[in-house]
Amino acid sequence: MTDVLVVGAGPTGLTMAAELRRHGLTPRLIDRAPAPATTSRALVVQPRTLEIFDDMGVAGDALERGRVVDGFTGVFPGREPVRLRFGVDVSNSDELDTAYPQPLMLSQDHTEALLAEHLERLEVTIERGVALEAYREVGDGVVATLRHAGGRVEEAGARWIIGCDGAHSAVREGAGIPFDGVTYHDEFIMADARLEWELPDGQLYVFPGNGILAAWSMPGARRFRVFGNVPPGEGDPSLADFQRLLDERLPVPAKIVEASWVSRYRLHRRGVPRYRAGHAFLAGDAAHIHSPVGAQGMNTGIQDAYNLAWKLALVAAGATEDLLDTYDAERHPVGAALLRTTDRAFGVVLSESHLAHLVRGHVAPHLMPALLNRPRFQKLVLGVISQLKIGYPKSPLSRESGRWDGGPRPGARAWDGPVRADGVQRLHEALRGPRHVALIFAADSPAEPLLRSAKELENRYGSRLAARVVRVIGKGGAGGLADPDGVLHRRYDAEAGTVYVVRPDGHVGYRGRDLEGAEADLAARLAGVA
Structure with a gap:
């Protein structure tokens, strides 16, 4: 019998399988898609995730494939840009000192590729085109019904099953765990584009104003991921749609020269009340989905996996089952706090209330530059975004x-x-x-x-x-x-x-x-x- 059946081969599932193997367990990793995705929304690998990649032995590969960004820049109409430098502004911070102080721009499909190569070195196979139809608890484990791409149905036993299978998780459904939340009215459009403008590469740019607009540096000269909120619409946006968005919201002239990928998608905020049900666990988007504010989603899922894998290995080696309860005790508060903070930030940016318009149009352009120039506020922002300050002070293991x-x-x-x-x-x-x-x-x-x-x-x-x-x-x-x-x-x-x-x-x-x-x-x- 397999030690752990991991369902879903995105960043969370790939990390989960790799960590389980590194800790001495035998994982089986399946994914319903016949091939890896070639596009993705997630782009930022945060400093804490790079530390995890270092422990796993893949940080060097990630740095070679991605682009380190050295600053976060807010561009306000009629004002000088305000820059928050990653790593430099907090170099005297005991808590935030790290070998990886700067976020890495590495799209999710490339992150998945390097993790898949890591799994290959660990001799773990990714079984693609295999879907979980159902599972049931049986004694000290589970029996899962798997359907292969050719139609073959298989009954597979495992001691534990982990749902890393996203917002429509079959593991979550089988566990009977609710996934409550809301769908936002606005949609997002996104493009990987080459821009002609006066702003330099190597930065994360945000343009506060009416709605969300951001441009984040990607590998390659003048290449940025551009995204912003728009009213609901039909079909993928055109380059003309993006150009209009830039013309309306940018305080500097910019032209999209070309785009390799454009997309439209809805945003949701949903979370589960618990991360475990018997021998089943949830991680990543199967447990929490939210707005892209702060670029936290993929990183949070990877850290879910990093938290759970070693605990499963110790229980398999003889530790008491109580250890597994600490996964929910530690990671559920992190996911719940993330949902609250991103929802509040998203609400302020998109609200049509008179107060929100006043804050965006008059208060933010004056207040934010002053705050971003204060070292204490810089450390607070960078500590949250980098995820270096995430901890478990109330855990029974502390x-x-x-x-x-x-x-x-x-x-x-x-x-x-x-x-x-x-x-x-x-x-x-x-x-x-x-x-x-x-x-x-x-x-x-x-x-x-x-x-x-x-x-x-x-x-x-x-x-x-x-x-x-x-x-x-x-x-x-x-x-x-x-x-x-x-x-x-x-x-x-x-x-x-x-x-x-x-x-x-x-x-x-x-x-x-x-x-x-x-x-x-x-x-x-x-x-x-x-």
């Missing part, structure tokens, strides 16, 4: 002991920073791999006893745990990391004996002031795991 004045709280993404060791220059490089990592801080105290303790922990938990001693002085030593300037000790509010346990998805699971507390946490966290 624990701590002792008193703390700073540092990443349990549930937060582990903060990155410079280290020195053989082949390692940043902390996140030492966190790579499908395992927990215990960071044991030595400060200025002798590290040898802690190095011995780290080795004992690794011997106790085998491949499930790596233990690293972080020293302020000297070379890292066997199993150690050097923190010569004390940056990590300061960021982590660490003293001699402080221990952080970092989960396989890079989030802090536990922090405490002594090794004994960490040992107790690890014993509970990995109880029963072979």
Whole structure:
């Protein structure tokens, strides 16, 4: 019997299958479409997703195929453009420091292609032209009815089934989970186009005003994805439709020279009340769909997969089933918050109320430039958009002991920073791999006893745990990391004996002031795991 049946081979399903395989499980990945999609709406790979790709081993491939953008620029009528620079404006932020500070423009079809190639290297086959017709719970798993493209019907067993099959999810329907929400009145039109205008490449441009209009840099000279809201209509838009949109809403002259793809689509806001039903789980668009404000959708689905895969692997290895309940506890609030914030932003932009017109026409052109020039507001915006600040502080997996004045709280993404060791220059490089990592801080105290303790922990938990001693002085030593300037000790509010346990998805699971507390946490966290 297959460990996990993954339904849907979009970015979420591809990531799910790859992560399940990396954690030692045997996934089966099916998709009803006979071939990969050649067009897509999703374009932006956010910094947190690039960190995930780094852990998976595909970040380099993504960077080679996409285009890094260095800034977000608001262009207001009659005013100088206001630019928010990715990575530079928050370079002194402990929480937002990352090896990947800038978003990557890589269309969804290209993202899917590199993930499919990654799966091929992992020897996982994508079964295309295979549709899920129904499934039923049977004992400790499910039995799914699959229909192949030629008409053959198959009964397939799996311990778990995961719906990564989009807004019309067959897994969600089979689980009886509602998908409530609304459909917006306005539609969107979109084009991948080459523009002639005065604005430089390498930016994400937004043009506040009546409605939505944006142009985001793509790979290639003068190439942008242009999109905006329009009243409902029929059929795909023409280039003349796009040119009229630009003429009406742009404060600078622009001409569409050519377009390789044009599309019209409706927007919805829908979400599920829970992400799990028995042996079935939902991820990505099967669990949440929303407006494109903030370019969060594809990235959120990938992070759903990154959160769930390691938990399924630990349960398969002997951990208690309660661990799987934390998937809903952690990811459902993230999806619900995303629906709320994008809906509010979308509502303000599209509302026809007198107040909304006043805000768009008079308040925003004066207020937004002032806000975007404030470092605190910059960090707030970039932290949300980059998804680096997503955390699970209320998760049952988030624990701590002792008193703390700073540092990443349990549930937060582990903060990155410079280290020195053989082949390692940043902390996140030492966190790579499908395992927990215990960071044991030595400060200025002798590290040898802690190095011995780290080795004992690794011997106790085998491949499930790596233990690293972080020293302020000297070379890292066997199993150690050097923190010569004390940056990590300061960021982590660490003293001699402080221990952080970092989960396989890079989030802090536990922090405490002594090794004994960490040992107790690890014993509970990995109880029963072979």
